[in-house]
Amino acid sequence: MSREEICRILEEIALLLELKDENPFKIKAYRGGAETVSNYPDDIIQLARDQQLKGIKGIGEALQEKLHELVTTGKLEFYEKLRAEFPSTLFAIFDLQGLGPKKVKILHRDLGINSIEDLKKACTEGKIADLAGFGKKTQENILLSIAQREQSAGVFRLSAVASIVAHFTHLLREHPDVHQVSVCGSYRRGKETVGDLDFLVATSFPADLTKFFVTFPGIEQILAQGDTKASVMLADGLQCDMRAVANTQFPFALQYFTGSKEHNVALRQLALQKGWSLNEYAFTQVRDDAEPLPIVHEERDIYTALGLQFVPPELRENRGELEAASKQELPRLIELANLRGTFHNHTTESDGKNLLEEMAAAAMDAGLQYLGIADHSKSSFQANGLHEDRLLRQVEKIRALNVEYTPFRLFAGSEVDILKDGTLDFSDEILAQLDYCVASVHASFTLSEEEMTARIIRAMENPHVTMIGHLTGRLLLKRNGYAVNHAKIIDAAAATRTIIELNCNPKRLDMDWRWWHRARDKGVLCSINPDAHHADQLQFLHYGAIQARKGWLRKEDVVNTMSLDKMAAFLATPKAQR
DNA sequence: GCCGTTTTCGGCCCGACTGTTTTCAGTCG
Secondary structure, three states, X not given: OOHHHHHHHHHHHHHHHHHOOOOHHHHHHHHHHHHHHHHOOXXXXXXXXXXXXXXXXXXXXXXXXXXXXXXXXXXXXHHHHHHOOOOHHHHHHHHOOOOOHHHHHHHHHHHOOOOHHHHHHHHHOOOHHXXXXXXXXXXXXXHHHHHHHHHOOOOEEHHHHHHHHHXXXXXXXXXXXXXXXXXXXXXXXXXXXXXXXXXXXXXXXHHHHXXXXXXXXXXXXXXEEOOOEEEEEEOOOOEEEEEEEOHHHHHHHHXXXXXXXXXXXXXXXXXXXXXXXXXXXXXXXXXXXXXXXXXXXXXXXXXXXXXXXXXXXXXXXXXXXXXXHHOOOOOOEOOHHHOOEEOOEOOOOOOOOOXXXXXXXXXXXXXXXXXXXXXXXXXXXXXXXXXXXXXXXXXXXXHHHHXXXXXXXXXXXXXXXXXXXXXXXXXXXXXXXXXXXXEEOOOOOOOOHHHHHHHHHHHHOOOOOOEEOOOOOXXXXXXXXXXXXXXXXXXXXXXXXXXXXXXXXXXXXXXXXHHHHHHHHOOOOEEEEOOEOOHHHHHHHHHHHHHHHHOOOEHHHEHHHOOHHHHHHHHHOOHHHO
């Protein structure tokens, strides 16, 4: 039983207890237990097996016993009994925005609703509006939520499939008859979400490879299996395809299956101009007066043959990359290794899981020169936001630690709430004592686009606001961002010299990559920030680099590529003169 | 269900917003 499975079961218990109207603090205890299990820095499975969980904060006697039962028997009687009381399809309803345990319980009890399908039917039949505590508006909102969910069904966040990609790629690479392996498709292009995974292998024995592929762990159903292609469905609904080609075909297949479709269509048109046809296997001559066929050893040679610069996969979205490549004007894209530090990180002082010192140690381990600490401000109650006195004490502590940490450096900041009217949660006098500040919206999401845009612009006009955090507040596949006029925000950012964050928490990836090219052209700087609530989450910078590349950003467009000296000088310069 | 220089019970995160009500319950961050 894996750590993830245990967490899922504890979370599910919490939901079930909510349905049963249990003591909310008991529910909280199960959630806390899941959190502890997920973040525990040691082998908590082994500790549970050896009954050595005593003393771990958040795991009391009851959870100690339950975890022991889970890891030794693979089952938990308490959970099985609880689960038998409700249909499993009921859980999906909790994912809908606006529906919590109380409402779900009423729907289940009074209308016998057991699934999203039942719920949708009841809504369209107008049965929901008559329920006590519900109304017409609620009914409409539920239908909206369902529509949004349907839109994103069978779609996964990039980070959610990363481990499957690594695992399957590894298994394929280990096979003795495989020469080359790559994942293709939207995953290779670094799209924020993917619908399926495409694996490509070069081999002389394709049929053996498709046979091998369908034996991979976690496969629930084999959708198709032929001599060169296999298609499978994993238990979580993720479809994985594998294609096997000859070694000489590999570069063509890699290019073809990476896409995007629109990029490929444009590329094939270029080939036709030279008298060649391009498909997933080769160039072929289609006109007598065609130029001689090029020799292709690797993917790059295809682009070269067409008179193009190599187009990195992240840019292959048919958004001007071929035109730029034909003029040799593609930007030299930023790389993860260019990052020297990062801002917007939390500690246990607000809702982070690691101490200030632990976050600093993780940053040093990651090879960073500096780390910005930006805990929540007081209005974010739910996140244990800091009042002025706690903030100033933290600043003092950071200054003291910096003496010891030299040449590494902590920057003292705050993730200050942008209040409903665009003013900030801290006064200018307080903000002036910080090295920087990230200003973010955490409440009043339902303002009109005009109001929300004005609200954020007002915050940017504050000389102490260094950068705007998670611009739209979106949670990928879960919640749309609040209404913001990106173009106006970008213009205001340029005018006020305010940095825009690329929040690289894989659930957010906000501001969206589609806007960065425009921001860059207006001279707006980007800060790639993990929004880390745990020391391990500094690794999110990896996703930030990918999204920045998708947004055509170069090293010079991203502030946290600056060396420590330059960064310190930059922050010390008044905002208007940066 | 967890926790404890108030240690075996009593407290545990608080406020805004929405949609339902006619003073508030449910949900969310």
